[in-house]
Amino acid sequence: MLKIENLHATVADKPILKGLSLTIKAGQIHAIMGPNGAGKSTLSYVLGGRPGYEVTQGSVTFDGQDLLALDPHERAAAGLFLGFQYPVEIPGVSNVQFLREAANSQRKQRGEAELSGGDFLKLAKEKAGLLRMDMEMLKRNVNVGFSGGEKKRAEMVQMGILDPKLAILDETDSGLDIDALRIVGDGINAIMRKPDKAVLLITHYQRLLDYVKPDVVHVLADGRIVKSGGPELALELEREGYEAVVA
Amino acid sequence: MSALAAIPTTHDEDWRYADAAVLATLTPDKLANWKTVDIAPGKTQRHTMVVGSAAPELHRIRIQVAEGARAEMFVVNNGAAYTRVEVEVRLAKGAHFEFGGVTIGGGDATREFVTRVDHAEPEATSSQIIRSVHWGQAIGNFLGRIEVARDAQKTDAEQNFRAILLEKGASANTKPELEIFADDVKCAHGAAIGQLDQQAAFYMAARGLPPEVARKLLVQAFVADAFTAMGEDGESARLLDTALATLGEAAL
Ligand SMILES: Nc1ncnc2c1ncn2[C@@H]1O[C@H](COP(=O)(O)OP(=O)(O)OP(=O)(O)O)[C@@H](O)[C@H]1O
Ligand SMILES: [Mg+2]
Numbered sequence: 368m369l370k371i372e373n374l375h376a377t378v379a380d381k382p383i384l385k386g387l388s389l390t391i392k393a394g395q396i397h398a399i400m401g402p403n404g405a406g407k408s409t410l411s412y413v414l415g416g417r418p419g420y421e422v423t424q425g426s427v428t429f430d431g432q433d434l435l436a437l438d439p440h441e442r443a444a445a446g447l448f449l450g451f452q453y454p455v456e457i458p459g460v461s462n463v464q465f466l467r468e469a470a471n472s473q474r475k476q477r478g479e480a481e482l483s484g485g486d487f488l489k490l491a492k493e494k495a496g497l498l499r500m501d502m503e504m505l506k507r508n509v510n511v512g513f514s515g516g517e518k519k520r521a522e523m524v525q526m527g528i529l530d531p532k533l534a535i536l537d538e539t540d541s542g543l544d545i546d547a548l549r550i551v552g553d554g555i556n557a558i559m560r561k562p563d564k565a566v567l568l569i570t571h572y573q574r575l576l577d578y579v580k581p582d583v584v585h586v587l588a589d590g591r592i593v594k595s596g597g598p599e600l601a602l603e604l605e606r607e608g609y610e611a612v613v614a
Numbered sequence: 615m616s617a618l619a620a621i622p623t624t625h626d627e628d629w630r631y632a633d634a635a636v637l638a639t640l641t642p643d644k645l646a647n648w649k650t651v652d653i654a655p656g657k658t659q660r661h662t663m664v665v666g667s668a669a670p671e672l673h674r675i676r677i678q679v680a681e682g683a684r685a686e687m688f689v690v691n692n693g694a695a696y697t698r699v700e701v702e703v704r705l706a707k708g709a710h711f712e713f714g715g716v717t718i719g720g721g722d723a724t725r726e727f728v729t730r731v732d733h734a735e736p737e738a739t740s741s742q743i744i745r746s747v748h749w750g751q752a753i754g755n756f757l758g759r760i761e762v763a764r765d766a767q768k769t770d771a772e773q774n775f776r777a778i779l780l781e782k783g784a785s786a787n788t789k790p791e792l793e794i795f796a797d798d799v800k801c802a803h804g805a806a807i808g809q810l811d812q813q814a815a816f817y818m819a820a821r822g823l824p825p826e827v828a829r830k831l832l833v834q835a836f837v838a839d840a841f842t843a844m845g846e847d848g849e850s851a852r853l854l855d856t857a858l859a860t861l862g863e864a865a866l
Contacts, residue, residue: 415820418812443822455817459835465821468831473822529821 368393368565374425376413383409385590391565398568401587402609407569408452411535415449416442444476446532450539454518457509465509466528494527498554515542523554534559535567540575552578573605588613631755631787633696633724636670648674653683660686662849664856666693676702679709686712688841690853691725692860700728705738713742714840718860720750730759739770745837746777748784749864759791767798777807778836833861
């Protein structure tokens with residue numbers, strides 16, 4: 368589904384990704400762990416096409432397409448979803464309006480029929496219910512005044528509504544309380560654990576991986592994948608820390 | 615002052631950001647063309663306007679707001695040539711003036727609001743919210759003068775101007791002028807000129823919104839502030855749509 372080869376990228380002319388390679392197959396869940404500043408969020412932004420993140424070398428193929436040739440909104444319509452480490456507040460735009468425009472923009476780009484107002488609300492209700500989020504929250508402006516945990520949960524409601532093929536979730540677990548962590552974990556499984564979908568979880572802790580069992584765990588350090596393994600690698604990291612495991 | 619001396623130039627405070635070439639074509643009769651409005655004690659009057667065309671326009675309005683009365687004015691200024699809306703308001707005791715204005719457009723036109731609010735008596739309040747969205751070489755201005763008379767205690771006057779420039783060549787100007795002769799007075803002025811929120815734009819793109827749709831949503835949220843005081847009626851939606859339709863003409 369996703370094939371990253373020898374990816375090099377700079378931010379403000381500073382090299383951050385330095386030859387990163389990674390392949391994710393449909394039906395798989397991968398986790399990336401790694402020290403602060405290693406380039407995990409940078410990877411997600413580069414894949415999402417954020418302005419200012421420049422690819423200097425390498426290639427990314429998504430579902431047989433050259434991902435890097437697409438504009439950010441085209442990547443989303445192609446089925447890529449970015450769960451933000453810091454979801455952005457948009458004053459004056461309600462979640463309902465935003466997500467309906469987003470869902471229908473994606474549909475339009477894919478040549479599919481748009482959702483009616485009623486169909487959209489039904490879908491939104493279902494996904495909000497899955498994440499135990501009150502519909503009243505969706506009437507509020509996008510992320511404005513949401514607590515850290517509420518923002519992360521709202522990201523997952525968005526994911527449910529947009530129904531992507533590949534979700535890159537950047538520290539979706541950070542800021543969640545114990546119950547919310549389980550709800551979000553269950554939500555990710557319900558929405559994304561399907562033979563034709565895949566997930567890349569970026570996380571610092573094992574706790575999310577208890578709910579969303581990864582097939583492969585990678586360590587990203589200094590802009591590269593320096594080690595990959597099974598779910599046991601995450602436990603080993605948690606026990607012994609990056610320095611011991613990566614050395 | 616003689617009639618001739620009344621033709622303004624950009625040296626005049628109130629005309630400092632105006633289009634000098636257009637000023638040269640003004641005539642005394644155009645300048646004398648004030649529309650006057652009197653609002654009786656305790657009454658509320660609302661004026662909504664969409665101003666601007668292919669030719670320069672000057673709109674001058676003088677409003678007398680009697681005791682406890684309320685004047686509301688909501689304007690979209692989206693002309694393709696120099697378009698100026700000038701409002702002079704006199705507030706009697708406990709009167710209120712509510713102003714919501716939007717300048718929006720590209721090309722090389724100057725679009726401006728000039729308001730003079732005279733808090734002539736105690737306990738009057740005024741609130742002015744102006745939003746400007748420009749591209750091309752366009753200019754958006756707000757000149758707001760507030761005068762508070764010597765015994766106009768408990769005056770509460772508020773002005774808020776914000777501009778978003780969608781392209782490098784566009785600009786915005788604002789200059790508050792406060793003349794306050796009373797001491798128990800609240801006057802608030804806020805101003806900010808900036809670009810569209812790039813973080814929000816990327817967030818929206820990451821959810822599949824093409825740039826023009828994201829821009830429209832962000833501009834809608836931005837200019838809607840000017841019409842919030844109208845409440846959720848069809849009129850505010852109409853003004854908002856008119857403003858946003860102008861954005862549709864932008865080839866950005
Ligand atoms: N605009 C920028 N200008 C310069 N350096 C930047 C910029 N943005 C990010 N960086 C740097 O890039 C490096 C990678 O940052 P990134 O956010 O990808 O790390 P991360 O692995 O996600 O870390 P964390 O675990 O703390 O979230 C950091 O050293 C960061 O300071
Ligand atoms: Mg990060």
